[in-house]
């Protein structure tokens with residue numbers, strides 16, 4: 001990798017031509033500055049920033065966390081680089097209340113907030129003149145899309161409030177005024193003031209030791225590697241920490257610590273396996289934060305501190321491929337980052353592929369082969385859900401203009417992306433593919449990447465002019481065409497031989513034996529449930545439920561798979577368990593499809609959806625309620641914050 005130290009020649013950096021060998025500007029601290037890409041496919045339609053004119057290189061936050069008003073507020077000090085002759089910079093803003101903007105000497109600078117777009121928010125343009133640093137005084141709005149403010153009742157301990165953030169894809173502009181584009185990497189630091197009894201954790205190494213000041217405590221964090229701004233994350237609550245390995249550990253509420261630590265016991269092994277596969281881990285520590293159940297995702301790869309739903313805790317480590325996934329993002333996503341959300345598959349598809357490789361190294365080839373097979377089922381389902389084999393949204397490289405980046409959050413990115421990489425691996429052989437993959441991460445470390453960069457890299461470093469291989473791989477068809485290319489490397493048809501036979505037997509009336517069900521792994525149970533016909537007679541669901549206790553299964557993925565069948569079949573006896581499931585956790589992957597399916601069933605399901613959503617909404621994160629509110633289940637959702 002090039003040595004990317006801070007260089008005085010700002011325009012060279014803006015154009016992405018940061019070369020080693022140029023002299024650092026005098027008296028400026030050496031700081032890594034990652035170049036911004038110039039290609040047409042690197043233009044981010046989800047940000048107002050014009051980084052080729054003026055860009056943010058560093059963000060320093062000094063914020064107070066106020067649970068009473070549900071606001072974070074204080075200052076954001078931004079370090080800037082601008083092309084000669086450019087005297088204004090455009091940032092992203094979603095609902096921020098700005099009190100004033102000055103230069104480093106406190107001189108007020110003119111600024112303007114432009115028209116608000118419901119998806120993107122508004123451009124915030126600051127006339128900085130020749131200032132290299134600006135200071136923005138602001139507070140976030142109580143309904144900031146990135147932040148969720150939990151009452152003590154919504155936590156495990158029931159005593160303290162809790163704040164959590166979720167930045168991906170374009171939420172961080174609701175609490176950090178910066179250029180919120182994954183192609184504009186920034187180093188950052190933060191001072192966070194919270195009530196004395198609480199702890200603030202962030203996605204960066206600890207800065208200074210926390211300082212108590214009257215009734216408050218100030219925590220410091222500092223990320224000296226340039227990261228995409230969606231990766232800045234915070235959580236504040238009654239938190240405790242436990243060491244898991246030399247560089248791994250877990251943060252969570254004290255009441256959750258034993259359970260969380262037991263479930264995460266394999267983490268250090270995973271880091272060792274991942275380093276062997278992808279190269280040295282670049283972020284220092286790998287800690288995890290197990291959040292309250294309203295966290296909207298399974299996991300989020302915030303650097304140095306993966307955020308996790310507590311719903312992955314099954315008691316038997318059977319859902320820990322989630323950890324392998326978030327850990328893999330430490331390379332695919334956090335080192336080499338999609339420059340825009342149109343290339344989201346480069347984050348998630350590569351990570352899904354890498355997850356299976358970590359799982360194979362830690363849990364063996366059979367488990368990995370089964371996960372590949374489940375992935376192929378999910379890919380095919382996503383093709384069906386996205387308009388079939390000719391649907392434009394079944395392409396890896398997406399057109400998201402005028403749309404939310406969330407529209408790209410499908411198993412096309414995850415599973416078609418992973419299937420593409422596995423197809424290449426099988427075609428060239430593992431050894432050769434692995435050498436390329438390690439090389440890819442080291443060549444693009446701390447850099448934004450696009451599909452065209454990916455293709456060029458594969459051609460230069462893997463295909464190397466081999467025309468027969470070029471034809472065999474069908475790279476362009478994979479990234480540009482809808483559907484599944486013909487050269488897909490198939491999943492092992494024997495991966496689930498016993499379960500698939502049980503699915504066939506079920507069709508003719510035979511249910512799996514209790515012995516079989518209890519012996520099956522979680523993935524085997526999921527294969528069984530997801531392969532059953534969607535509309536089962538209620539008597540058959542009742543028989544399954546009675547035999548295996550599925551509506552109340554302790555494993556949340558199994559429970560979700562069964563409840564999905566229950567809703568499709570209008571299976572009344574599962575309704576109390578369904579209602580409870582929707583009220584105790586707010587993971588979007590679980591609650592959105594269930595509530596959406598209920599809402600679509602106007603006679604049976606919709607009344608249930610209305611009743612449950614009215615009660616559940618306060619538990620859910622804004623990124624979850626934003627979609628569910630569109631179902632018009634409750635009169636004025638925002639009134640019941």
Ligand code: BES
Pocket residue numbers: 168169296297298299300301321322325326329348409589
């Ligand atoms: N980075 C994603 C979560 C995400 C994607 C949040 C896009 C917002 C926008 C994370 O790594 C992820 O993929 N989580 C999955 C985990 C799973 C695939 C193992 C989830 O939350 O379900």
Ligand code: ZN
Pocket residue numbers: 325329347348351
């Ligand atoms: Zn992911």
